[in-house]
Amino acid sequence: MDESDTDTKKAARESGDTAPGQSAADDTQNGLLENASAKRRSGGVNARMRDVAKRAGVSTMTVSRALSDPDRVSAEMRERVITAVKEIGYLPNHLARSLSSTRSTTIGLIVPSVDNFIYTQTVKGLSEVIRRSGFQLMVAECGHDEDEEEEVIKTFLGHRVGGLILYNTEHTEEARAMIRASDVPVVESGNLPRRPLDMAVSYSNSEAAKAMTLYLGRLGYKKIAFACLDTRNNDRSRDRREGYLEALKQLGQTPDPRLIIDTARGMAAGAEAVAHAVEAVPEVDALFCGGGLLAAGAFFECQKRGWNMPGRIALASFDDIEMLHHLSPTVTTLRLPRYDIGVRAAQMLISRILDRADHLKGSVVDLKFEIIQREST
Amino acid sequence: MDESDTDTKKAARESGDTAPGQSAADDTQNGLLENASAKRRSGGVNARMRDVAKRAGVSTMTVSRALSDPDRVSAEMRERVITAVKEIGYLPNHLARSLSSTRSTTIGLIVPSVDNFIYTQTVKGLSEVIRRSGFQLMVAECGHDEDEEEEVIKTFLGHRVGGLILYNTEHTEEARAMIRASDVPVVESGNLPRRPLDMAVSYSNSEAAKAMTLYLGRLGYKKIAFACLDTRNNDRSRDRREGYLEALKQLGQTPDPRLIIDTARGMAAGAEAVAHAVEAVPEVDALFCGGGLLAAGAFFECQKRGWNMPGRIALASFDDIEMLHHLSPTVTTLRLPRYDIGVRAAQMLISRILDRADHLKGSVVDLKFEIIQREST
């Protein structure tokens, strides 16, 4: 009874001209098949659509439709299928679904690092929207290495992701070519790209740095130091430095190379930055830190030295991390729309995938930033 | 010439009894196929193994073997295949690979939240090992909600992940059943489970809390408050509280419910905890915070009140976040092996998948913790 319909079909097809030998072979195979699937089917988790179909007494196509496009089957069928699915504990196989339909619900995300709060807020936004939309997130790190990014892109395209999110706007030529050829929608973030691959959602690092520097200048600070993160493999850092310089120009201040302090990440680096700045230019009266932890480290160093902020030195930070407004004095920061960037990026990407929203192609969304003015300036 | 081999095969199979009409139909289909794939094939990224095979003049099986088990083909073949792959820019389709082989290189990770440093350090460890081993990470959030976790598990099993990592040790019965039925290896983390699903890698929350409390007690503190995170949906928090109580018992101190302060997350909550503690029990002489940000918030509150640490009150924290050893006084903390947990968990999971290391089944690895003694106690 189990395989009856399949058998009759086969018989119908074979009637008339099949050699007996071949028929025997077919039967054997059928037997093997049944054994194998019976073993696997023990847990309903591994059941196939066919098992559901058999149980509901319908074809696999009806099951397929009932599950992925319920309106295309009658209410009664839908009911029967859903019941069978529940009874068996069937879980649709997404691999087969994607392979067969050439549509994928997996989105690939590539970030420099998964344990840096700079990125994780964006990841949070992405994650929430993606999951709510029935998609899944595949994540990988690429450091600040374009070649590594290329490798990951290759892997993700191999997985036939439905879309890509790159927290980076500089890519190898090879990576660009692959993405173009694959025709997979992409959102870049982390900066506003001059030459977007496809779509982009970000704030402008240069504008933000410029705005903060201008703000400091307008408050009357004359010797504004800038603690700058590594610019070698990081266009974000480079753009921040550009913004800083641009602002100085607008303020009519001549940039002093000794006031641009190259620093590592972390609080210790922030403390060092203070030391370097004051050693090189004793009359420095403001320090703009290119990162939140940097600013926190600088803060404690200043405090240790007994300096008033902003009396002796004003302090401003690029990122608005929680700590900075619990310190005393509270620290002036740039609030960046990190979470919103994630949300928006995911929404745009999913529109492209689901609604073929091709008009979004090429859009570069600037989500701006905000200066949070506090006591330290 | 293009489709010659396929054509001959088909001809051979059809010889003798196929109706002309059907043959014609076949031809049409072939033609359509060719058109479609020619279109798709424009970018090598979407090429199929067949295209590579044709170019190298070998069968697809040889290509398959050359790529996934190079030692099983001759050096010359390997060479030819690799060359063809490069010329075309072919990327193997992982979906098809997994479907066909019923092996998957995707690992599913479920964490309560992707933007909490508590988890991200572990994710970092996982991510590095997973990628180095040629696997991919699929990530989703589940909050502190078991039902949500169950949903995500369902999705991931649908994607036929090769393994699961759950940052949580409490699951719905349904979730346990599905995992058991699916026979997918699992690592639980975040706590040492009494009843592991499969494998587990963690430290013990109760032991850690107990150790810190004992440490404080032995230093002579008599009124040790504990700032406790939400225990309703969080066995980690519950275990920490248990550890605290256990230690008090061992110290011969009677627990005072007013010294167990239920708090939310974040620095603001830490500040409130200080206020609550001192209001309820003015003679409180130590505060043990169940989280790093909590401790930081408490620190600033004490500072604001002009309290000496540990003169007026000793402060200790459950997590060793960077900030806490940049403050003055530096804060005593529990250092937890979060990164190592990720590394170890990934290694074990991958051993299970790749080497069928079944002896690992059931292992619960305790990676311990360390008390970092600093000035605040």
Next chain:
DNA sequence: AGAATATTTGGTATCGCTAACATAATAGCG
């Protein structure tokens, strides 16, 4: 009412790859 159209359901051939078996070519052995 009867043809025409719309709606539901089913059959078959893929999607791109690998497992399993079959075969050809090479090597090893007494």
Next chain:
DNA sequence: CGCTATTATGTTAGCGATACCAAATATTCT
């Protein structure tokens, strides 16, 4: 030198789903 191991490649039949088209049934309209 013939015959069995071994190695290297090819053939076939799926993996579990959906696309596409055909068939059957229900609905609408003149």
